[in-house]
Amino acid sequence: xxxxxxxxxxxxxxxxxxxxxxxxxxxxxxxxxxxxxxxxxxxxxxxxxxxxxxxxxxxxxxxxxxxxxxxxxxxxxxxxxxxxxxxxxxxxxxxxxxxxxxxxxxxxxxxxxxxxxxxxxxxxxxxxxxxxxxxxxxxxxxxxxxxxxxxxxxxxxxxxxxxxxxxxx
Amino acid sequence: xxxxxxxxxxxxxxxxxxxxxxxxxxxxxxxxxxxxxxxxxxxxxxxxxxxxxxxxxxxxxxxxxxxxxxxxxxxxxxxxxxxxxxxxxxxxxxxxxxxxxxxxxxxxxxxxxxxxxxxxxxxxxxxxxxxxxxxxxxxxxxxxxxxxxxxxxxxxxxxxxxxxxxxxxxxxxxxxxxxxxxxxxxxxxxxxxxxxxxxxxxxxxxxxxxxxxxxxxxxxxxxxxxxxxxxxxxxxxxxxxxxxxxxxxxxxxxxxxxxxxxxxxxxxxxxxxxxxxxxxxxxxxxxxxxxxxxxxxxxxxxxxxxxxxxxxxxxxxxxxxxxxxxxxxxxxxxxxxxxxxxxxxxxxxxxxxxxxxxxxxxxxxxxxxxxxxxxxxxxxxxxxxxxxxxxxxxxxxxxxxxxxxxxxxxxxxxxxxxxx
Numbered sequence: 327x328x329x330x331x332x333x334x335x336x337x338x339x340x341x342x343x344x345x346x347x348x349x350x351x352x353x354x355x356x357x358x359x360x361x362x363x364x365x366x367x368x369x370x371x372x373x374x375x376x377x378x379x380x381x382x383x384x385x386x387x388x389x390x391x392x393x394x395x396x397x398x399x400x401x402x403x404x405x406x407x408x409x410x411x412x413x414x415x416x417x418x419x420x421x422x423x424x425x426x427x428x429x430x431x432x433x434x435x436x437x438x439x440x441x442x443x444x445x446x447x448x449x450x451x452x453x454x455x456x457x458x459x460x461x462x463x464x465x466x467x468x469x470x471x472x473x474x475x476x477x478x479x480x481x482x483x484x485x486x487x488x489x490x491x492x493x494x495x
Numbered sequence: 496x497x498x499x500x501x502x503x504x505x506x507x508x509x510x511x512x513x514x515x516x517x518x519x520x521x522x523x524x525x526x527x528x529x530x531x532x533x534x535x536x537x538x539x540x541x542x543x544x545x546x547x548x549x550x551x552x553x554x555x556x557x558x559x560x561x562x563x564x565x566x567x568x569x570x571x572x573x574x575x576x577x578x579x580x581x582x583x584x585x586x587x588x589x590x591x592x593x594x595x596x597x598x599x600x601x602x603x604x605x606x607x608x609x610x611x612x613x614x615x616x617x618x619x620x621x622x623x624x625x626x627x628x629x630x631x632x633x634x635x636x637x638x639x640x641x642x643x644x645x646x647x648x649x650x651x652x653x654x655x656x657x658x659x660x661x662x663x664x665x666x667x668x669x670x671x672x673x674x675x676x677x678x679x680x681x682x683x684x685x686x687x688x689x690x691x692x693x694x695x696x697x698x699x700x701x702x703x704x705x706x707x708x709x710x711x712x713x714x715x716x717x718x719x720x721x722x723x724x725x726x727x728x729x730x731x732x733x734x735x736x737x738x739x740x741x742x743x744x745x746x747x748x749x750x751x752x753x754x755x756x757x758x759x760x761x762x763x764x765x766x767x768x769x770x771x772x773x774x775x776x777x778x779x780x781x782x783x784x785x786x787x788x789x790x791x792x793x794x795x796x797x798x799x800x801x802x803x804x805x806x807x808x809x810x811x812x813x814x815x816x817x818x819x820x821x822x823x824x825x826x827x828x829x830x831x832x833x834x835x836x837x838x839x840x841x842x843x844x845x846x847x848x849x850x851x852x853x854x855x856x857x858x859x860x861x862x863x864x865x866x867x868x869x870x871x872x873x874x875x876x877x878x879x880x881x882x883x884x885x886x887x888x889x890x891x892x893x894x895x896x897x898x899x900x901x902x903x904x905x906x907x908x909x910x911x912x913x914x915x
Contacts, residue, residue, distance in 0.1 A: 358671075361685065367675045387773050392677035394773050440798055442656040443649060444775040459653060459779045460793055461854050476798045 367391075372495030374487060377431075385447050387436055390494045394436035394444050395482065396455075397492060400466065405429045407453070408467035418477045422467040425481050433484045433492060434468045440475035455479070523709070528728035529735050530715035532893045536610075537713065538742030539603040540705075545743055546596040547701065551694050553589040561641065563687035565680035568643035569769040587758040593635050594761045595750045597784035600628060604812075609836055611824030612714040618816040620707040625813045627700050632809075634693040635782065637686040644766030645776050651678045651686070653779060657792075660802040677772060717893055718825025727893040780851050787843050790850030791869070794862040804866065811873050818873055820881030828887040832880055839872050 373390045377397055380386060385398040400408075408422040409429075426432045436444050443459035450456030450463035452471045457464075462473030469478040484494045501522040503509045512518040560579050562571040575582035604624070607613050613621035640651045655672050659665040674681030712723055721727040729735070753761065761783060765776045781789050791808050795801035811818075826833040846865045852858040 361674055361681075362671050363673075363675045364681070367679075367681070389772065392675055392679045392772060440656075441653040442659075443653065443779065444773065458775060458777050459649075474793075474796055474798055474801065 372493055374491055374493045376490055377492055378490035382430070388494070390482070395494055396432070396434055396436040396447075396468070398432045400426070400430055400432055404453070404466040408465060411465065411467075417470050420469060420478055425467050425469070425478070428486070431492075432468060433481065433494065435480045435482055437479065438462055438475055439470065439477045439479060440473070445479070525730065525732040527709060527731040528712065528724035529731050530713055530721050530727060530893055531729045531734075532715050532717060533713065533735065533738070534716055535738075535742055536602065536606040538739045539599050539606065541739035542599045542743055542746050543596070543603060544701065546592060546599055547694065547697060549592050550589065550596060551698070553585050553592060554691070554694065556585050557589055558691065563641070563684050565643060565683050565770070568641060568683060572642045584754070587754045591750065591753045591758060591761065593638065594753070594782070594784065595746075596631065597635070599746070600631065601784070604628070605840065608839070609826045610714055610716060611718055611819070611821070611826070613816045614819065614824050615816065616711045617708075617714060620704060621816060622813050623700055623704045623707060625809075627697055627704065629809065630693050630697050630700070632785065634690055634697070635784070637690040637693075639782060640683065640686045641690060642766060643683065643770045645768045645770060645774075646763045646766040646779070648678060648770035648772065649775055649779050650781060651682065655682075657802050660799040662799070714824060715893060716825060716827065717890060718823065718827065719889055719893070721893060778853065783847065783851070786850030787846035788850075790846040790862045791866045793850070793854040794859065794866040808869060811870070815873065819877045821884065821886070822881075823886045823889060828889050829884060830887065831884045835872065835876055835880065839869075842868050842872070
């Protein structure tokens with residue numbers, strides 16, 4: 327086999343391919359990125375909710391960024407239930423104290439972490455939520471206990487603006 | 496393609512054909528030598544072409560009235576059903592046409608499985624077919640989203656969320672697919688665009704599928720190579736054209752039955768409720784033609800593994816020409832394979848049934864067993880069977896068993912050679 331010497335033409339070929347690849351990449355990227363959330367979608371960042379009408383044991387569902395958010399005013403029993411669970415028993419270990427800063431109020435995305443259905447209130451083997459799509463059971467802290475969902479229902483960023491108003495986002 | 500030269504008889508025809516040999520192509524298609532023993536299972540290629548054209552024509556007309564916007568889509572479909580002249584008919588043909596398309600494609604696929612049509616030298620035809628099948632599923636799924644009913648919305652949510660199972664980048668991909676933080680208007684408009692595009696991609700692939708078919712020619716129920724043209728073949732026109740047309744007419748009777756007598760039986764009542772992002776229907780099921788794969792998805796208790804199992808169940812088909820180690824194509828001469836073939840058919844039907852049932856208790860158990868068997872069939876039974884099975888002697892030609900008219904192969908062969 328004869329050794330092939332690198333010459334000026336090889337350099338020109340390589341340089342052409344490189345410039346061509348960058349050009350194609352720069353052209354294709356806007357076509358791909360246009361599918362990401364646009365400015366108007368991103369602008370709908372936060373929602374304020376009046377929770378004064380909620381009595382213990384009741385849940386309201388509000389829409390935030392097109393997704394349902396559960397706001398539940400928990401009963402004493404439910405709080406005790408949620409706080410007494412050993413972390414070893416959880417698929418996605420997380421303390422109830424970390425999920426509900428104010429134990430009476432549980433705020434989380436009402437979206438099953440399996441494939442995105444909306445779980446049903448006061449259902450399932452752990453008296454929390456039950457997803458009708460593929461049978462995931464969540465406890466009174468919204469943590470996954472049984473079924474295919476991999477993680478607990480997500481707690482979004484939220485704060486109490488005053489005693490009766492929660493701002494999500 | 497055709498190995499014979501063709502010269503048009505008319506002067507104008509010759510002039511045109513010298514510049515663009517379309518007449519040569521037409522001549523190839525009419526004269527195309529076809530095995531003379533093709534049975535009615537071979538008519539589904541033509542039926543599928545009819546289904547594709549039907550979907551494209553009805554789809555184009557529906558698109559003249561449909562509005563792809565989250566606030567208006569549901570109403571525009573009702574507008575088509577109630578106000579547009581014959582809108583109900585066109586929409587029912589399109590909706591049931593999707594089901595008929597899948598019915599035909601499943602028969603077509605299982606025909607190939609029975610007669611070993613995927614084996615050498617027809618692997619490329621088979622793989623193109625699998626790609627068409629995947630595109631059909633994508634098109635059907637996105638089409639189902641367009642009416643923006645409850646099943647549309649939640650079906651879209653569940654299926655797009657399958658991608659969230661991918662580690663690290665999964666959530667980003669889902670957001671990108673949605674164009675937002677949930678299924679919403681941006682999702683609807685892009686699904687409409689892709690639903691419009693995919694049928695034309697399929698059309699292109701169908702041309703390649705037929706082109707690849709015309710290189711080796713059709714497989715046949717006996718599964719042996721035939722000399723072309725020979726006394727084992729007949730020209731495509733008029734023999735196959737007439738047979739395909741008759742089968743198509745029978746198929747259209749079934750099609751028309753659904754369209755005119757039970758147009759909604761294959762759909763879900765929930766899809767006549769407008770999409771509501773706050774309420775998931777109590778029982779989400781995909782359309783019937785996706786149920787076996789849905790059952791496989793649900794039978795695995797882990798999210799990522801479930802998605803992998805479901806995708807593998809489809810993609811494993813592409814590897815079939817290499818998983819089936821038997822040199823004999825047709826199940827007619829494979830007594831054991833024939834039995835396993837029917838077990839597989841039953842297995843897929845069972846998967847379809849449990850896919851429609853709630854994922855709990857006995858249903859879940861059955862789904863798991865059936866899923867395990869599905870993979871066992873392709874990954875273990877087929878490779879081993881090809882090496883171990885004692886197959887029956889295959890005839891030398893298609894004509895042999897017919898003209899021989901005797902179970903004794905030696906006598907039949909003598910007779911055939913004396914006729915020659």
